[in-house]
Amino acid sequence: MNAAAKAPHPAFEPPGESDSDLYRTIRTGLRAHNGALFHNSAPGQDIAIALRDPESGAALGGLLGRTASGWLAIELLFVPDQLRGLGLATRMIAMAEDEARRRDCHSAWLDTLNPKAAVLYERLGYVRFGELPDYPVGNSRVFLQKKL
Numbered sequence: 001m002n003a004a005a006k007a008p009h010p011a012f013e014p015p016g017e018s019d020s021d022l023y024r025t026i027r028t029g030l031r032a033h034n035g036a037l038f039h040n041s042a043p044g045q046d047i048a049i050a051l052r053d054p055e056s057g058a059a060l061g062g063l064l065g066r067t068a069s070g071w072l073a074i075e076l077l078f079v080p081d082q083l084r085g086l087g088l089a090t091r092m093i094a095m096a097e098d099e100a101r102r103r104d105c106h107s108a109w110l111d112t113l114n115p116k117a118a119v120l121y122e123r124l125g126y127v128r129f130g131e132l133p134d135y136p137v138g139n140s141r142v143f144l145q146k147k148l
Contacts, residue, residue, distance in 0.1 A: 044068030044069070046066050047066060047072070049062050049063040050062040051092075061078040061079050070104065070106045071109060072097065073108070073109055097148055106148055107147050108146050108148055109143065111142060111144070112142055113142075115142075118142045130143035
């Protein structure tokens, strides 16, 4: 009898909200699995660029992403309403792209639900390569990429 047949089956929790431990466990496990599966690629690295309050140092927004396999993935980008229109998103994207080039990335990709953000990304040289219609209903989730 093999070890899998002897091991007790894991218990499922009903669907609910994710917590940081679960997120970390899944992310770490998936990255290790993919690293073994695609052993010829370099391990990825996270990128974080914070927008901080100059007085308190509290995080106000920022950019989170990851470089892996020659690509920069911009996963999350947030600028608070009161700071929009100041070029902060453009500066954070440029910083992330510069870091990605230092890490030998050839391209970048991101996605957005915000039509205004899609226009900004296209102005920065990103090209649409996919769209998920009605996400959310009446809108689209747009996927864009750019050669670095």
